[in-house]
Amino acid sequence: MNDLNSHELLKHLSKQLKARKVNQQITLMEVCGTHTMAIHRSGLNQMLPDNLRLVSGPGCPVCVTGVSYIDTAIDMAKQHGVTLTTFGDMMRVPGSKENLSEIRSQGHAVEVVYSPLGALELAEKNKDKNIVFLAVGFETTTPTIAATVSLAKEKNIKNFYVLPAHKLVMPALEALISDPNLGLNGFILPGHVSTILGSKPYEFIATKHNMACVITGFEAADVIQGIHMLIDQIETGDPKIEIQYKRVAHEEGNAKARALVDEIYEPCDALWRGFGSIPMSGLKLRPAFEAFDALKAFPVTVNDEVENTGCExxxxxxxxxxxxxxxxxxxxxxxxxxxxxxxxxxxxxxxxxxxxxxx
Ligand code: SF4
Incomplete structure (x- = not known):
């Protein structure tokens, strides 16, 4: 892939893409935020053929997390004195009044960790503190959080909690497909999430909705190849689920990771920024693991309806x-x-x- 990413080769592939004749108006959505970054970093968005349009989707976990989740975490820290632990990306996400970084500067305990295990270690080292991990992410992130909750139970750690905001990709895709105004012809499907899910769960998109799908890697050359494959499917009238990212993603996905998640969590309705509540698109802890549910241990009430003013x-x-x-x-x-x-x-x-x- 290093060779494929050499500047000259990328320029060549981009030119080829730009020159491709596309015989009908096509709109593709890249579902994953990592794809969005790759497309803009490489300038691919400037090299699209005539008639082809790319739009971004709901694939950034931090972005789809609602304002009320940030407010909940903030109120939890303020009212119950818990220590919030989070990935760095969440620190500056605006709540309705302030963000996590701001409340930290006011003296509330907010720690950036690099993994849920880091939060668990903090709990083990600080028995006098209640550690709440902000469990935000898609199917790729959830298995490591599930493993951490399982380990906390095994070690009988009583001061570690998670505040779940897990999201499931499939219900969000269904919500997008059912919106006739979007006029989508196909999806550049997320490579990482698909390593867990496999390709099979996407099949209904092609069979039921006649939409093209390619599970695509994250190098610019991957995305270019994925776009060519999608155009081929659309122009030949043969929508299906193809895997461009074969070096990592496979038809069956990672059954072990899915089983681990299924042991700890069960599906529930979830609030998505912009979409509102999507049925069965989130995860909550199963009753056997409810002792780790931060919202049950430290209840707060926030307004679910609030949005950042003027933000689209x-x-x-x-x-x-x-x-x-x-x-x-x-x-x-x-x-x-x-x-x-x-x-x-x-x-x-x-x-x-x-x-x-x-x-
Ligand atoms: S205010 Fe507008 S530009 Fe800023 S994050 Fe929201 S949509 Fe994007």
């Missing part, structure tokens, strides 16, 4: 607009002063557009 992340995450369509983009909202999570997260669509803008 919800529409960006559904592919209804692109970031420059938002009136705040680049003027009021920048990575230094973000109004919404799509400008904060390292996988956010607004951040990708802003960081790699050409004018």
């Amino acid at each position: 992340c919800g529409a960006v995450l559904q592919g209804k607009i692109i970031p420059p369509d938002c009136a705040l983009y680049g003027q009021v909202c920048t990575p230094e002063y973000p109004i919404g999570p799509c400008m904060v997260s390292s996988e956010g669509t607004c951040a990708a557009y802003y960081k790699y803008r050409t004018s």
Whole structure:
């Protein structure tokens, strides 16, 4: 892949893509935030053939997490004195009034960890503190969190909790497909999530909805190949699930990881920024693991309806607009002063557009 990424080869592949004749108007959605970043970093968004449009989807876990989740975590720290632990991306995501970084500067305990295991270690070393891990992520992240909860139970650790905001990709895809206004023809499917899910769960998208799908890797050359495969499917009228990212993703996925998640968690309705509540699109701890549920141990009540004023992340995450369509983009909202999570997260669509803008 290093050879494939050499500057000259990438230039050649990009030119080939740009020159491809596309015989009908095609809109593809890249579902994953890592794809969005790869596309903008490599300038691929400037090298698309005529008639082809790319829109971004809800694949950034931080971005789809609702304002009320941040508010819940903040209230938990303020009202119950818990120590919040989180991946760094969450620190500057705006809640309705403030973010985690701001409450830390007010003296509340917020620690950045690099894995859920880091949060568990903190709990083991600080028995006098209640450690709450902000469990945000898709199918790729959830197995490691499930393994950590399992380990906490095995070790009988009583001061470790998770605040679940896990999201499942499939129900979100169904929500997108059922929106006739989006006019999508195909999906560049997430490579990482698919290493867990495999390709089979996506089959209904092709068979039931006649939409093209390619599970695609994250190098620019992967994305270019994935786009060619999608155009081929659409132009030959043969929608199916193909795997471009064969070096990592396979038809069966990772059954062991799925079984581990299934042991700890069960599906539940979940709130997505922009989408509202999507049935069975999240995960909650099974009754046997409820002792680790932060919301049960440290209850708080927040407003579920609240959104960041003027921010159109919800529409960006559904592919209804692109970031420059938002009136705040680049003027009021920048990575230094973000109004919404799509400008904060390292996988956010607004951040990708802003960081790699050409004018
Ligand atoms: S530019 Fe800022 S305010 Fe607008 S949608 Fe993106 S994150 Fe929200």
